[in-house]
Amino acid sequence: MEQLSKKIVLSTIVFSILLISFSVNFVNAQSVPEWVKNTALWYGEGVVSEQEFLNMVKFLIENGVIVIDSVDTEKVTHQALVTIPNGNSEVASAGFYLPLNLEISKDTKVTWVNDDSVPHNIQSLDATGKVIDWFNSPPLYTGDKYEFVFDEPGVYNYYCSFHPWRVGSITVK
Secondary structure, three states: OHHHHHHHHHHHHHHHHHHHHHOOOOOOHHHOOHHHHHHHHHHHHOOOOHHHHHHHHHHHHHOOOOOOOOOOHHHOOEEEEEEEOOOOOOOOOOOOOEOOEEEEOOOEEEEEEEOOOOOEOOEEEOOOOOEEEEEEOOOEOOOOEEEEEEOOOEEEEEEOOOOOOOEEEEEEO
């Protein structure tokens, strides 16, 4: 997940640099040093290291060429993944939901992905083990996904009604 975030940030920075390089209205192209343009190009081609690229980005930030606005973290939705692994439908297999107990913070979007060769579903349970109408997916076939945002702290149990021996839980802090 962290590596995906790095890639998104780096892609955004590369796009910003290109936008800056081509936009006469915001920054005169002559004010961006040639080595900055070359470093961005060379990073994209894999010629320079990530550290060299990050040093160039740091230079741009320190010199006010790139301005980073603060982010309101209250509105940021976090994401988490639960995998239904292949073989999960077998009674004797050890293929539970991965992770079995996912711990997340409030306002996290959880995505379940079915990597098994048979359909599964996600059915929320109350404290006594009865299905409740909280987060319940349709049948998820191989490759299908189901998403739900948990916005209240608590422990949320779920299972697959097709394979009731498969259970999982989400702990929201």
